[in-house]
Amino acid sequence: MLATGLSWWLGTHQSGSATTGHSSATIIMMLVAFFKVRLVIMYFMEIRDAPLPLKLACEGWVAVTCGAVLGFYLLS
């Protein structure tokens, strides 16, 4: 729930207030988003207790997707 509150604050405040350093605000925002995604996967979906192959597949998805999104964003 704390992560939700943080995300809400980041989403509704940072994006509108930054006139310089937009990139860093966006990067933080996306990292928070993927951190929340990982929390949903591990705790809501109970993947923390899942068979190792599934746990690895989910962790891999988070890492690859986050990396690809941020990678292409930073290249722009």
Add this chain to the structure above:
Amino acid sequence: MKTQQNSSSVQGHLPGEVGVWVFILGDMVVFSLFFVTFIYYRAQNVELFTTSQEMLDQNRGALNTLLLLASSWFVVLGVRSLYQRLADMAPKLFGVAFFCGVGFVLVKFFEFREKISHGITPTTNDFFMYYFIFSGIHLLHVFIGIGVLAFMILHLRKHGTSTLNMVLIEGGASYWHMVDLLWIVLFPLLYLIK
């Protein structure tokens, strides 16, 4: 109801069944491609994407994020209540999750309607093409998820704890959490990034 965890974590507990997870992971990979496609084409025309994004309502998007997060939380509580043998609570908790999902759909419906009434459609420009298509496909998943939640509630009302199919409940819950996590990425991607 929960299987005992072996000393090796390779075994673990699969929430649902293999088929559901093949589907969930496949869906997540498809959405990864959507996310990367969006970011890639955004890089080709940052100004268009940024100015178009300003026409989106961030507060509605944030409200939708909270609705789905809350609904996921109620699904978690519902599943836990079944493990704790508080079976009477589960339909109510899944019911709250269901209504949060309906809330999401309503917010989205009004959002799309407002855009279209102002002449903003998927053919307006590339940003709005991606906005309508990706959030539209996600919305379709929300519709399916609401149906899954309704099915889970009906299953609970029909079956006592002895005949309850936890594989079905956990599979449905996992699907709903997937719908939630996809929006957690989609919301900042479409509405917030600068």
